[in-house]
């Protein structure tokens with residue numbers, strides 16, 4: 001699973017693509033994108049001049065039958081955002 005995502009703030013400077021040690025960043029149709037090759041090293045976050053790269057937020061479902069957060073493809077309860 002991708003750990004980071006490039007937001008619409010990307011100005012397509014290409015710095016992150018050049019610095020990613022895994023070759024996980026590539027030019028998309030209207031901005032750069034992070035592929036599944038991302039290892040989560042975090043280098044790209046620190047080199048982006050406009051802070052366009054952020055940690056991916058996962059939607060988690062608070063399962064109504066228990067206290068634990070269970071990741072589900074279909075939400076059955078209140079949704080919380082976790083890093």
Ligand code: SF4
Nearest residue numbers: 020038039041042044
């Ligand atoms: S976190 Fe590391 S591996 Fe993932 S896209 Fe950024 S620089 Fe590449």
Ligand code: SF4
Nearest residue numbers: 010011013014016048
């Ligand atoms: S370093 Fe930032 S602005 Fe430059 S291409 Fe990457 S995400 Fe876009």
